[in-house]
Amino acid sequence: NDREGGGPPQLRTDLLLLYQLAMAVFNDGSRSQVAGLFEFAVDLEDQVLSLMTSLEQVQETLSKLTALYPESLSYEDGDVSES
Incomplete structure (x- = not known):
């Protein structure tokens, strides 16, 4: 969430709107929206x-x-708690 109030990202909203426009144009034949x-x-x-x-x-x-x-921070056993 990148919008105030926890709303969906604007890009997501815009992509959904684009999808709706495409459906109106291609499925419903709404030439005025092309x-x-x-x-x-x-x-x-x-x-x-x-x-x-x-x-x-x-x-x-x-x-x-x-x-x-640093290689010194890598542990083969995955245990990073050792210092």
């Missing part, structure tokens, strides 16, 4: 690409950090 459907899809694609770029940067940073993980 332009809106594709404009909304393009907007969401831009949002997702931006999120992916940001997440790739975070992943690169985390990879650099985890590459520094």
Whole structure:
């Protein structure tokens, strides 16, 4: 949950709206919503690409950090309580 009050993430809400628009256009033949459907899809694609770029940067940073993980902290038996 990333919204105030514990609501669902906005992206989830937007994807559900896109789905509803697509069903109206493709299943119900609502031609008046075709332009809106594709404009909304393009907007969401831009949002997702931006999120992916940001997440790739975070992943690169985390990879650099985890590459520094000292072998002395690794235990074959999985017990990390030893010091």
